[in-house]
Every structure is written in structure tokens, then in C-alpha cells.
Amino acid sequence: MCGIVGYVGHRDAPSFLLEGLHRLEYRGYDSAGMATLEDGVFSLRKKTGRVLELGGLLKTDPLKGTMGSGHTRWATHGQVTDINCHPHLGGDGEVVLAHNGVIENYTKLKAKLVALGYKFITETDTEVVAHLLAHHYRDQKKLTPENGPKENATLALEHTILMLKGTYGLAIMFRDLPETLFVARQGSPLVIGVGDKEFFVASDQTPFRGYTNDVVYLSDREIAIIEPSGFEIIHRDTGVTAPSITTLQNVSEDSDLGDYPHYMLKEIFEQPISIENALRGRLDEDEATAVFGGLNLTAQQLRRIDRIVLTACGTSWHAALVGEYLLEEFARIPTEVEYASELRYRNPPMSDTTMVFAITQSGETADTLAAMRECKRKGHPTLAICNTVGSTIAREADGGIYLHAGPEIGVASTKAFTSQVTVLIELALFLGRMRHLSYPAGRRLIRQLKDMPNKVRQTLECHDKVKQIAEKYAGFNNFLYLGRLYNFPVALEGALKLKEISYVHAEGYPAAEMKHGPIALVDEKTPSVFVVPQGGIYPKIISNLEEIKARGGPVIAIACHGDEQIAKLADDVIFVPEVEEYMQPIVTSVPLQLLSYHIALLRGCNVDRPRNLAKSVTVE
Ligand code: AGP
Numbered sequence: 001m002c003g004i005v006g007y008v009g010h011r012d013a014p015s016f017l018l019e020g021l022h023r024l025e026y027r028g029y030d031s032a033g034m035a036t037l038e039d040g041v042f043s044l045r046k047k048t049g050r051v052l053e054l055g056g057l058l059k060t061d062p063l064k065g066t067m068g069s070g071h072t073r074w075a076t077h078g079q080v081t082d083i084n085c086h087p088h089l090g091g092d093g094e095v096v097l098a099h100n101g102v103i104e105n106y107t108k109l110k111a112k113l114v115a116l117g118y119k120f121i122t123e124t125d126t127e128v129v130a131h132l133l134a135h136h137y138r139d140q141k142k143l144t145p146e147n148g149p150k151e152n153a154t155l156a157l158e159h160t161i162l163m164l165k166g167t168y169g170l171a172i173m174f175r176d177l178p179e180t181l182f183v184a185r186q187g188s189p190l191v192i193g194v195g196d197k198e199f200f201v202a203s204d205q206t207p208f209r210g211y212t213n214d215v216v217y218l219s220d221r222e223i224a225i226i227e228p229s230g231f232e233i234i235h236r237d238t239g240v241t242a243p244s245i246t247t248l249q250n251v252s253e254d255s256d257l258g259d260y261p262h263y264m265l266k267e268i269f270e271q272p273i274s275i276e277n278a279l280r281g282r283l284d285e286d287e288a289t290a291v292f293g294g295l296n297l298t299a300q301q302l303r304r305i306d307r308i309v310l311t312a313c314g315t316s317w318h319a320a321l322v323g324e325y326l327l328e329e330f331a332r333i334p335t336e337v338e339y340a341s342e343l344r345y346r347n348p349p350m351s352d353t354t355m356v357f358a359i360t361q362s363g364e365t366a367d368t369l370a371a372m373r374e375c376k377r378k379g380h381p382t383l384a385i386c387n388t389v390g391s392t393i394a395r396e397a398d399g400g401i402y403l404h405a406g407p408e409i410g411v412a413s414t415k416a417f418t419s420q421v422t423v424l425i426e427l428a429l430f431l432g433r434m435r436h437l438s439y440p441a442g443r444r445l446i447r448q449l450k451d452m453p454n455k456v457r458q459t460l461e462c463h464d465k466v467k468q469i470a471e472k473y474a475g476f477n478n479f480l481y482l483g484r485l486y487n488f489p490v491a492l493e494g495a496l497k498l499k500e501i502s503y504v505h506a507e508g509y510p511a512a513e514m515k516h517g518p519i520a521l522v523d524e525k526t527p528s529v530f531v532v533p534q535g536g537i538y539p540k541i542i543s544n545l546e547e548i549k550a551r552g553g554p555v556i557a558i559a560c561h562g563d564e565q566i567a568k569l570a571d572d573v574i575f576v577p578e579v580e581e582y583m584q585p586i587v588t589s590v591p592l593q594l595l596s597y598h599i600a601l602l603r604g605c606n607v608d609r610p611r612n613l614a615k616s617v618t619v620e
């Protein structure tokens with residue numbers, strides 16, 4: 001997704017902006033740009049490719065100034081070219097702005113502006129906003145010549161955003177206002193970092209580390225006018241709004257790479273700790289249940305719930321599938337998993353005793369946010385299971401549970417998945433113990449949960465074995481991932497990991513489904529990854545595996561230590577510790593994360609920033 005940074009204060013703006021763009025790289029982008037205002041003239045530098053290349057351009061052709069904006073672009077409208085990079089100038093250089101989001105009515109607005117004589121040099125929807133703002137600013141100066149430039153600029157901005165349909169996060173500068181940064185938000189996140197006579201702006205708080213821990217999350221329909229002396233927030237409907245400043249806790253160096261070659265590998269190996277964080281303070285052994293501080297629902301309300309809907313996208317949707325099995329097994333509550341992009345438009349029948357959970361790492365996924373808002377609109381208690389404190393979904397949900405997994409920088413989600421599953425096990429325990437789950441059963445679940453960080457530590461010992469297997473299979477171009485029950489979502493997740501970072505085609509299926517068609521795909525060029533730990537249906541899945549072998553398909557098995565039978569059947573085996581079936585997704589997903597990581601490396605792919613992808617998909 002696009003990333004925006006902005007600065008106004010006493011520092012050299014370009015250095016903060018460049019560092020901020022580097023910290024936003026993980027969001028995914030294809031080009032970067034920056035603008036500063038100096039002596040009444042905007043200067044811009046833009047470059048397709050990595051932020052590093054923009055940095056190189058700035059070395060040879062530096063920018064100066066104590067106010068500026070920067071942008072990493074993930075192209076939605078217009079080719080990936082230098083000219084299409086943000087920020088974009090409006091009018092004859094009266095304004096410059098950077099934009100994250102999609103303006104849905106930009107063609108109509110563009111036609112009007114062309115008719116008014118505005119010249120467009122890019123193919124972007126953003127340039128339309130820039131010219132529209134310049135046009136309204138010119139009009140406003142004629143309408144209210146008695147106003148100062150700040151008042152007219154504010155009125156022009158308010159008028160402009162009323163005409164926009166779609167989503168935007170905007171960072172705006174006016175040539176007449178050398179010390180005033182404007183921001184506006186509708187659907188694309190923006191955060192203000194509060195410093196001492198200086199202010200920072202970004203799409204999320206990662207660029208603020210080392211500058212400030214005090215942040216203000218802008219809400220939809222809000223604009224902010226920011227100057228070194230202070231800032232003001234104006235809500236479109238309610239007017240001037242008192243800012244609520246959040247002080248971020250332990251803004252650690254978490255998101256630094258450390259000794260790892262890639263964030264993805266770092267985050268895979270962080271999982272014992274991230275799972276500990278998901279457990280910390282939530283296991284009540286005396287009552288044999290889980291404890292949550294932020295559900296914001298009474299026991300009475302929770303007991304009335306007779307149906308749960310879990311909505312998410314991508315990897316979070318796979319975690320939701322595991323959640324469905326967990327909630328139905330331990331809490332006996334009928335649970336439905338919905339793709340958020342479907343739920344937001346599908347309007348399924350849901351009674352007022354249906355509770356909705358939005359599951360999301362970033363807390364900014366547009367489809368998940370829209371689905372959650374749709375459910376809230378209909379009066380359902382709507383909670384979030386989320387990793388990013390202060391994110392839009394976390395703030396708009398009626399309550400929720402944080403993962404506490406720390407920043408997940410790699411585009412491919414890893415530790416968030418295992419933390420989401422951990423939290424869903426805790427939730428199933430919590431709801432089950434409010435209904436009929438026995439004390440001993442609760443104690444047993446808690447004992448097993450407490451052992452999970454260790455089990456994952458043991459699982460990570462398979463790393464060298466996975467590397468060897470990756471070397472053997474990196475040249476294959478089609479894979480099947482197969483699992484059953486709790487490991488069916490793991491098969492889907494393993495396939496997604498491989499697809500998204502190595503660009504290799506992979507399909508996940510319930511293993512027994514193969515004979516209903518997909519087995520026609522099996523030949524010696526199509527390896528099957530079987531997730532086949534011990535469990536009640538182990539013999540069944542072994543026969544599914546034998547069906548594949550009988551057709552010459554190579555098989556990689558994820559199996560339990562001590563399983564002697566599997567080694568005779570599979571071509572390659574990755575052993576993992578034996579755990580209860582409902583805990584297996586936490587353990588069996590780890591080798592699949594490592595397998596996709598190493599195959600992608602061997603295929604020369606950028607594992608942290610795979611092509612075409614963004615860490616947080618804030619557009620539809
Ligand atoms: C997972 O590896 C992908 N990067 C992607 O599917 C992701 O899970 C999805 O976009 C949902 O993101 P969220 O959890 O931040 O809402």
C-alpha cells in the first residue's frame with residue numbers, strides 16, 4: 001500500500017522524510033517521491049524503484065527546507081513512471097500533495113478541470129485532487145479576500161474533500177503557507193506524531209520511532225492543520241475536535257532487522273516470543289479459563305451469543321478457519337467464516353445474537369474494515385482480533401483482543417498467523433468455560449497452551465532440513481498442499497505463503513477432496529505437501545497420501561517426531577513435535593513458512609517485498 005510521510009518544524013525535513021519512507025517500505029510500493037517548500041517554491045524529487053534510488057537522487061540533487069512530504073507509491077491509477085510518482089502539483093504550483101487511496105470519481109472531476117483549462121501531466125487520480133484543490137483555493141481567495149491564506153486554504157480543502165468519492169489520506173502544502181502542513185483522512189490511515197515545536201505525519205507510526213512516542217490517530221472525515229506552534233483538528237460534521245494523544249508503549253527497536261537477512265525469517269523465529277506475548281496475562285489457572293481485558297461485553301451479553309461470524313482476508317482468513325473449528329469444538333457455538341470482501345456486500349441473515357470478529361494483523365485492511373462497519377451498522381457486537389495498536393479497525397471495533405506480536409514487517413504474514421490462532425484458542429477456552437467446558441478440560445487446555453512457545457522452539461529446529469528440501473523442490477512450478485480438519489486451513493496457508501513470495505502456483509485442499517477432481521493434476525512434476533501429524537484421522541490421510549504416490553506424485557510430509565510409517569511413504573519428511581490436534585496449526589504452519597521462504601530465496605525473489613503485494617491492503 002502507499003505510504004505517506006510529512007514534517008513541519010525545525011529539522012531538515014528531507015532527512016526525516018527519507019528515513020520515514022525507508023520505514024514504510026514494508027507496506028509495498030513501486031516508486032517514491034518527496035517535496036519541500038523553500039523560498040515560496042516547491043521542489044520535487046521522484047523516482048521509480050526503491051527508496052534507495054530516491055536517496056541517491058537526493059544526494060546529487062538535494063532538497064532543503066523544514067517542511068515537506070514524502071510518498072511511496074503502490075500504483076493504482078497510471079503506470080509506474082517517475083512522472084506518476086507523488087507528490088503532485090496543483091494549479092500552477094499553488095499546492096502540492098501526496099495521496100494514499102483511490103478517488104472513484106476522478107474521471108468526472110478531471111473532465112471538469114480540463115474544461116476549466118487545467119493541464120494534466122500524469123495519469124493519476126491524485127493529480128485531479130491537486131488541481132481541484134488549487135482551483136478551490138483560487139476561488140476562495142476571490143470569495144473571501146479578507147481572509148488570511150490559512151483560512152482560505154482550510155475552506156478550499158474542506159470544499160475539495162466534499163467532492164471526492166473514494167478513499168484518501170492526504171498530506172498537503174500550499175505555496176502561500178511556508179509553515180503549515182495540512183492532512184485529511186477518509187478511509188486511508190494517517191497518524192500525527194507530536195514533537196516539541198515539530199510535528200510528524202505518516203500512514204502509520206513506524207517512522208516516528210526515535211522522534212516521538214506521542215501520537216494522534218486521525219479519524220475519517222477529519223482534517224488537521226499543523227504548524228510548529230501546534231495543530232488543530234476539524235471534523236467535517238462536528239467542527240473543531242479536541243485531539244486525543246496516545247503515548248505508544250515500548251516503541252522498541254522491534255522492527256529492526258537485527259542479524260537476520262530478512263524480516264520474514266526474523267518474524268518466523270520470533271514466534272516463540274510472539275506466542276508468549278499472546279498468552280501473557282490471559283490464562284487464569286484457578287478458574288481454568290482465559291481472561292481478556294478489552295471485549296467490552298458483559299458475561300450476560302456473551303452468554304446470549306448463539307452464533308459467531310469471523311471475517312478476514314488472506315492469512316487472517318485462514319486463521320479464522322482454524323477459529324471456526326476451535327469455537328465449535330470447545331464453545332459449541334455455530335461459527336461461520338466469511339471473506340470480508342464478500343461479507344461487506346453479501347448481507348447474510350444474522351440475528352441480534354450473532355457476534356462478529358474481524359481478524360486482522362494490520363487493522364487497516366479496507367475490506368475487513370468495511371465488513372466490520374457493515375456489521376456494526378446492523379447492531380451486531382463487533383470485535384477485533386488485531387495486531388496493530390491504534391489501527392482503524394482496533395479503534396472502531398466495539399472491543400477486541402490484541403495479538404501483541406510486535407510489528408510484522410515482512411509482507412508474508414507469519415507470526416501474526418500463529419498469534420491469531422493462539423488468541424482464537426484462548427477465546428474458545430473463554431467462551432467454552434462460560435458454557436459447558438469442564439474445569440479439568442480448561443486446565444488441560446491451559447497446560448497445553450503454556451507449552452506452545454516451547455513446542456514452536458523445538459519445531460524451528462527443522463530449519464536445516466527444510467533448507468535441504470527447498471533445494472530439492474525449488475525448481476517445481478506447481479504444488480498441492482493437503483491437510484484435514486485443523487490442518488486443512490494450514491494447507492491453504494502453506495499454499496498462500498508459497499504463492500505470494502516465490503510466485504509459484506500452489507493450491508491448498510482438504511486431502512480427501514483430491515479424488516473429486518484435483519488428483520487429475522498429480523504427476524511427477526507436481527509435488528504434494530501433506531500436513532499429516534498424528535491424530536484421529538491419521539490412517540485416512542495416509543490413504544490420501546498413498547493415492548498421490550500411486551500416481552507418481554512426489555510427497556513432502558509434515559509429520560510428528562517418532563512417526564516411523566511416514567518415512568516409508570513420503571519422499572521427504574519434516575518432523576514436528578506432537579501436540580493436541582487443535583494446537584497443530586501453530587506447529588505445522590512453521591515448516592511451511594520456512595519452506596516458502598527458502599524456495600523463494602532460491603528462485604531469487606524478494607521475500608520481504610514480493611512483487612504486486614502490499615503489507616496492508618487499504619484499497620478495495
Ligand atoms: C498474508 O501473508 C498476506 N500478506 C495477506 O493475505 C494478508 O494476510 C491479508 O492482506 C490480510 O491482512 P490483515 O491481516 O492485515 O488484515
